Protein backbone atom coordinates (compact mmCIF):
# COMPACT_ATOMS: atom_id res chain seq x y z
CA UNK A 1 0.00 0.00 0.00
CA UNK A 2 3.00 2.32 0.01
CA UNK A 3 5.53 3.37 -2.58
CA UNK A 4 8.31 2.01 -0.57
CA UNK A 5 9.98 -0.97 -2.17
CA UNK A 6 11.59 -2.19 1.02
CA UNK A 7 10.92 -5.82 1.84
CA UNK A 8 9.87 -6.90 5.28
CA UNK A 9 9.49 -9.97 7.39
CA UNK A 10 7.41 -10.29 10.53
CA UNK A 11 9.08 -12.42 13.17
CA UNK A 12 8.55 -13.08 16.87
CA UNK A 13 11.35 -11.88 19.12
CA UNK A 14 13.23 -14.96 20.30
CA UNK A 15 13.39 -13.55 23.82
CA UNK A 16 9.97 -12.03 24.49
CA UNK A 17 7.82 -13.25 21.54
CA UNK A 18 6.81 -9.71 20.52
CA UNK A 19 6.00 -9.61 16.80
CA UNK A 20 8.49 -7.40 15.00
CA UNK A 21 8.27 -6.15 11.43
CA UNK A 22 11.83 -6.01 10.17
CA UNK A 23 13.07 -4.22 7.07
CA UNK A 24 15.34 -6.78 5.40
CA UNK A 25 17.72 -4.04 4.33
CA UNK A 26 18.38 -3.45 8.01
CA UNK A 27 19.25 -7.03 8.88
CA UNK A 28 22.99 -6.43 8.93
CA UNK A 29 22.48 -3.58 11.40
CA UNK A 30 21.06 -5.92 14.01
CA UNK A 31 17.58 -4.44 14.41
CA UNK A 32 16.31 -4.47 17.97
CA UNK A 33 13.06 -5.80 19.40
CA UNK A 34 10.46 -2.99 19.54
CA UNK A 35 9.43 -4.05 23.04
CA UNK A 36 11.35 -1.46 25.05
CA UNK A 37 11.68 -3.71 28.05
CA UNK A 38 13.37 -6.29 25.86
CA UNK A 39 15.31 -4.43 23.15
CA UNK A 40 17.31 -7.52 22.28
CA UNK A 41 18.67 -7.92 18.76
CA UNK A 42 16.69 -9.77 16.12
CA UNK A 43 19.18 -11.97 14.39
CA UNK A 44 18.17 -12.83 10.84
CA UNK A 45 21.64 -13.50 9.47
CA UNK A 46 21.49 -17.02 10.85
CA UNK A 47 18.80 -19.72 10.74
CA UNK A 48 15.76 -18.42 12.62
CA UNK A 49 13.88 -20.99 14.73
CA UNK A 50 10.17 -21.39 13.95
CA UNK A 51 7.62 -23.22 16.10
CA UNK A 52 4.17 -24.68 15.57
CA UNK A 53 2.62 -21.44 16.80
CA UNK A 54 4.82 -19.06 14.78
CA UNK A 55 5.48 -20.86 11.49
CA UNK A 56 2.34 -19.89 9.53
CA UNK A 57 2.50 -16.23 10.55
CA UNK A 58 6.14 -15.83 9.54
CA UNK A 59 5.73 -17.66 6.21
CA UNK A 60 2.58 -15.72 5.30
CA UNK A 61 4.09 -12.30 6.06
CA UNK A 62 7.54 -12.60 4.52
CA UNK A 63 8.24 -10.37 1.50
CA UNK A 64 11.36 -12.41 0.77
CA UNK A 65 11.64 -16.14 0.04
CA UNK A 66 11.90 -18.31 3.14
CA UNK A 67 14.20 -21.33 3.15
CA UNK A 68 13.16 -23.77 5.88
CA UNK A 69 15.34 -26.54 7.22
CA UNK A 70 13.28 -29.27 8.91
CA UNK A 71 15.75 -31.03 11.19
CA UNK A 72 16.21 -32.92 14.44
CA UNK A 73 18.98 -32.76 16.99
CA UNK A 74 19.76 -36.49 16.68
CA UNK A 75 20.06 -36.39 12.89
CA UNK A 76 23.64 -36.73 11.64
CA UNK A 77 23.07 -35.39 8.11
CA UNK A 78 21.24 -32.40 9.64
CA UNK A 79 24.27 -31.62 11.78
CA UNK A 80 26.53 -31.97 8.77
CA UNK A 81 24.38 -29.50 6.90
CA UNK A 82 24.07 -26.91 9.64
CA UNK A 83 27.27 -25.00 8.78
CA UNK A 84 26.15 -24.74 5.14
CA UNK A 85 22.84 -23.22 6.22
CA UNK A 86 24.58 -20.87 8.63
CA UNK A 87 26.83 -19.65 5.83
CA UNK A 88 23.95 -19.21 3.36
CA UNK A 89 21.90 -17.33 5.95
CA UNK A 90 24.80 -14.97 6.45
CA UNK A 91 25.65 -14.51 2.77
CA UNK A 92 22.08 -13.99 1.64
CA UNK A 93 21.02 -11.98 4.69
CA UNK A 94 18.38 -9.48 3.63
CA UNK A 95 17.47 -11.40 0.46
CA UNK A 96 16.29 -14.68 1.95
CA UNK A 97 14.99 -15.59 5.36
CA UNK A 98 16.62 -18.83 6.45
CA UNK A 99 14.55 -20.62 9.08
CA UNK A 100 14.84 -23.88 10.95
CA UNK A 101 12.17 -26.15 12.35
CA UNK A 102 12.98 -28.75 15.00
CA UNK A 103 10.66 -31.56 13.90
CA UNK A 104 10.67 -33.16 17.36
CA UNK A 105 9.15 -30.00 18.83
CA UNK A 106 6.72 -29.15 16.02
CA UNK A 107 4.27 -32.03 15.52
CA UNK A 108 1.64 -29.85 13.86
CA UNK A 109 3.85 -28.26 11.24
CA UNK A 110 5.79 -31.44 10.57
CA UNK A 111 2.57 -33.32 9.93
CA UNK A 112 1.06 -30.57 7.85
CA UNK A 113 4.09 -30.54 5.57
CA UNK A 114 4.35 -34.33 5.60
CA UNK A 115 7.94 -34.45 6.74
CA UNK A 116 8.97 -38.08 6.32
CA UNK A 117 12.71 -37.76 6.30
CA UNK A 118 15.11 -35.21 7.61
CA UNK A 119 16.65 -33.01 6.73
CA UNK A 120 13.94 -31.74 4.41
CA UNK A 121 14.44 -28.32 2.88
CA UNK A 122 11.58 -26.21 1.59
CA UNK A 123 11.42 -22.80 -0.01
CA UNK A 124 8.31 -20.65 0.40
CA UNK A 125 7.41 -17.54 -1.57
CA UNK A 126 4.37 -15.41 -0.91
CA UNK A 127 3.20 -18.02 1.56
CA UNK A 128 3.37 -20.87 -0.97
CA UNK A 129 5.82 -23.73 -1.07
CA UNK A 130 7.79 -23.42 -4.33
CA UNK A 131 10.63 -25.90 -3.87
CA UNK A 132 11.37 -28.96 -1.78
CA UNK A 133 14.34 -31.25 -1.31
CA UNK A 134 14.74 -34.26 0.94
CA UNK A 135 18.17 -35.10 2.28
CA UNK A 136 21.24 -33.03 2.95
CA UNK A 137 22.56 -30.85 0.17
CA UNK A 138 26.00 -29.46 -0.49
CA UNK A 139 26.25 -25.71 -0.82
CA UNK A 140 26.13 -25.57 -4.63
CA UNK A 141 22.89 -27.56 -4.81
CA UNK A 142 21.35 -25.54 -2.03
CA UNK A 143 22.05 -22.38 -4.02
CA UNK A 144 20.47 -24.07 -7.05
CA UNK A 145 17.37 -24.87 -5.04
CA UNK A 146 17.13 -21.21 -4.11
CA UNK A 147 17.62 -20.18 -7.73
CA UNK A 148 14.75 -22.45 -8.75
CA UNK A 149 12.71 -20.46 -6.28
CA UNK A 150 13.80 -17.23 -7.90
CA UNK A 151 16.47 -16.17 -5.43
CA UNK A 152 19.65 -14.62 -6.70
CA UNK A 153 20.67 -15.35 -10.24
Ligand SMILES: [Zn+2]
Nearest residue numbers: 013016033038
Ligand atom coordinates in the same frame (compact mmCIF):
# COMPACT_ATOMS: atom_id res chain seq x y z
ZN1 LIG B 1 11.92 -8.92 22.53
